[in-house]
Amino acid sequence: MNRLIDFAVARHRLVLFFISLLTLPFLWFYGNQSFRNHINAFFEKDDPDIVYYQAFQEVFGSEEMMAVVFKDADIFTPESLTIIRRITDVIERHEGVQRVLSLSNAEVAVGLDDTVDFHPVLPDGEITQAVAEAARSMALSHGVLKGQVVSSDGTTTCILVELLPFESNEAKGLAIQSIQAKAEAVAGGVHELRYSGGPCVEVEINALTRRDNMLFTPITFLIIMVIIYRMLRNSALSFLGQVNIVVIVLWGIGFLVMCGEPINTVTVVIAPVLLAISIADSIHILSHYRSLYTRKGLGHRTAVAEAARTLWVPCLFTSLTTGIGYLSFVTTTVRPVKIVGIFTAVGVMIAFFMSVLFLPALLMLFQKAIVKKNTADNGRHTGKDPVVDVLVRLGRWVVGHSGVVALFFLVVMAVMGYGMTQLRFDTDFAAYLKDGNPVKEDLRFVERHIRGTVPVEMVIEAVNPEKDFSHPDSLKVLDQVADEIMAHMTGHYTNVFSAADYFSEIHEAFTHGEGGKGALPESRLDLQDYYELADAEVLERTISPDLQSARISFASVFGANSNARKVQAFAKDRVAQILGGDYRFRFTGLSSLYNTMDNNLKISQVRSFGTAFVLIFVMMFFVCKNPILTALSMVPNLFPICTTLGIMGWFGIPLDTSTIMIASVTIGIAVDDTIHFITWFRRNCEAGLCTREALVKTFSDTGKPIVMTSVVLCTAYFVLMTGSVKPIIAFGALAGLAMFFALVGDLLILPALINLVKPALCKAEVEGVPEGEVSNIS
Incomplete structure (x- = not known):
């Protein structure tokens, strides 16, 4: 290393040219940072939970659900229902939207003699007061809609929007902004719209991450510049120290982007942390150089070389220990933490080599300014x-x-x-x-007035075909599991939906309520008929094509993960007893x-x-x-x-x-x-x-x-x-x-x-x- 230091001091122009040339591609990558805060970004691609989650989405559909919500004294008026219809129509035609569910397009099962038909809650045509009252009666009498798209008191409605997968977080953000703008235009200020759901939270956090990324680095840089100047009392040395750390950060973040890594709420700390860490070696070298020059009387060239030669060993060890501290994160299974560890460790080692080679070369290039400033400083500060x-x-x-x-x-x-x-x-x-925060306020509003905003997904799988979900007994198992979990999670889970709820509605319509509210069919033949009558889209989202697996969807309020641990502990004990050896279960989702x-x-x-x-x-x-x-x-x-x-x-x-x-x-x-x-x-x-x-x-x-x-x-x-x-x-x-x-x-x-x-x-x-x-x- 001593030979490299001597080379950097003797051939400083060549060293500076070579490093400047290498900095150009890193500068380009630094300017092309991307941002992503989707839950997938926090797991490795081959993580079994993510693999299962993706398989779940392939079978049952996307969990990318957002909601457009508004509240009024009574939403079942011609004016409010007209706005709901118009917003639904606009969103359904929007690019990136897979399906929409609202009072405008919802259908409920109605018994007709010996069959069942599905009638729209809000039929086509003019919405009169009579139509509005009929819609109220129909919506509030069906458990599938009540608590899902309309509150039980009829004052709050929810337009559920399922989004298609987007290639980038930026594209998703633009789509959500466009949906919100068009919904606002339709509402025309008559109703204050609220927006909730995982995609809204993700896009908001992504925007905040981008804002923080633009803020942290320049503020940290300016503060470091002021502190170094006050400590060294030498503007020339302070400036060169800043140049050194700027190049270090360009290399470090440029390398991160070059490797295809996005910025998220965890990795956003890399740049400011790298700024702070990388200045440490510069401070020790600059401080020792100044001491050798002003206090011990060594010449500029000798002081530069001696400072770097004296301190490269402790600087190496400090870089290695810092790098080890960060590199220890490779043992974690939380991917962004691992990325912070790897790339900060790389940045720390870049900082070491820059500080003992690039910084001495800078000191040599600006020799005249530094010597002049040092001489002036030495004349003003001759005391202790x-x-x-x-x-x-x-x-x-x-x-x-x-x-x-x-x-x-x-x-x-x-x-x-x-x-x-x-x-x-x-x-x-x-x-x-x-x-x-507006997004957080909207989430809390929706949770207070209609439903939870966090999906909790449970999959029940029949071990063998004899117990698949073409059998009424299997639906009863679904219903019992859902009821017991809802009772156990009272106050945390607001509603639940499964194929059992859907077929219960059809059965009630077919039997004209003879079996009572929530009754399920007893005959397998009846159930097979219901399968033929059912809406294909509903079946696709609740039952797997082979009828071996069924989905139970709970809506939870946002809260501590102790809720997830609570329900999983309950399921491990009580649900396992209900299922016995005929079924197995697994939780998935956000x-x-x-x-x-x-x-x-x-x-x-x-x-x-x-x-x-x-x-x-x-x-x-x-x-x-x-x-x-x-x-x-x-x-x-x-x-x-x-x-x-x-x-x-x-x-x-x-x-x-x-x-x-x-x-x-x-x-x-x-x-x-x-x-x-x-x-x-x-x-x-x-x-x-x-x-x-x-x-x-x-x-x-x-x-x-x-x-x-x-x-x-x-x-x-x-x-x-x-x-x-x-x-x-x-x-x-x-x-x-x-x-x-x-x-x-x-x-x-x-x-x-x-x-x-x-x-x-x-x-x-x-x-x-x-x-x-x-x-x-x-």
Whole structure:
């Protein structure tokens, strides 16, 4: 590496030309980012739950359902029903719409002598008051429509729209916007329309992700620029540091896009995080260069080469440990988290090579401006650096009160340890939206006035043809399962629909209600007749073509995934008893996938952190070259993790697709400053200082860059709090706090523990030389 650094310094123009040339394709890809937040994006393509979900959709149809809803004192008036008809007609003709169900085109079974006919709720022609009253009577007397497309009090109606699959999220978003615009035009302001359903939530989150992506990077960049300028007090060095990180981010995100990866609510953090992480190496190199030039009097060329040669080893280890922290995410089964891990790790290594090769080349190219600025700065600032002076005084206090610091550490860890026991996992996508968000408000409106908006799908499969769904007994099994689950999930599930409900309606019409409400046919021949009479579209969505499988569709309100776990636990016990050995069941759909994601997150937390901890521990041994010092170095890096997770437990902040990354990210980044601290501490010990003196001098040597990088990291993560999606906001706040606690660990806990344990590193102590007073180092 030293030869490469010397080459970059000597042939800096060639290096800059080569890197600039390579940056051009990455710049093109950076400008062609795509966005996708569909549930499929959170699973690997061969994940068994996704494979089953896709097979389910091929058999029973798409779950891409949105609803157009409005409320009035009475929707069964000629005016309201006319608007419903016109909106339905407009949407049915819209490109990308597969089918529409509303009061305008719904049909109900009506018995006619010895047969059954299906009559429209709203017949063609003029809608008079008499027609409206007849529609009211027909709609509210049929359980299939009541609670599905009209509320039981007749004040709210729902136009259900099934969308065709779209090739891109952008295309889906445009289609939904167009549908909404046309519906609004028809309503003409007479009714306030509401929109709900999974596609609406997905498109909204996608739009917010795009907005956040455009916001995070420039804000983070500007904040870093201000902080670096204030710390280095040199505009030329600050500018070159910014140029370096811009190229790093272009390469990192460009490579992500080149590999065909979209941006979503998880991967949107890559760019700002990469900005913050990549500046760390630049800060250490620029700070050391400036110290060599202004304080030790080395020439510009020598100072540039010496700074890079001195720091490339610790910078390599910090990059590797950070990369390992992120790369540990490859063990997760939540795909976006895995993508964040892989591409951030790649970006971190890009940052290392850019910082030790590209940055020195930049310093050489702008030699005149830098030397002139350094000379002017050196003339204005000939006294002590106030930041270094404060840090040296802090170092003296820490080594003088090591026992107090250690006690403080133990107390905090005990309190936060209890908080960690209260942690929970949750991936409620509706909760991703802030309160007051229009889409979230619409969801809550629909759930309050008519029906749940989250589909929960259950498939009952007959084990053998003798029990398929051409038998009345099989329909009764469907009906019993649906009733028991609805009773168990009261308050969470609003309605249910299956083939049993549909054939019950036909049977009631055929027998003129003789069997009672909800009765099912007893004769297989009658059921076969009903199959012939039934609407083919309804059958396609409820019964498989071979009659071996049947679908039960529940409508759930948006809420915590504990609801999905509750119903699955109930089904495992009670439903299994009902089905016996003749049938088997499986949940699928969005609710089931969210629950699966929860389980994946739990496994991911253990796998990723365990992997990161072991690999970083091994890496730290090569840095420390002392088993005791290695063990001590890990303690202050566990401190920010335990503290942050403890805060999450105390305040009820869940682990989700974003906050799940906190532990592995924290240990991967926090250990960077630990490496720099220990590297300088070992050098000072080898120079003949005792433990106390070596620690205090370490505060002087590397304390300021550590503070600078920590401030940058804290601020960069806090920028994520300006986001539009709650998990990203929580991730930004918690990661920022974790970086602050990591600084506390490196500047308080680590030196205190080293001073108390005194690992055999310092020559003066190993050779038995009495420990002197702490030197007056500044």
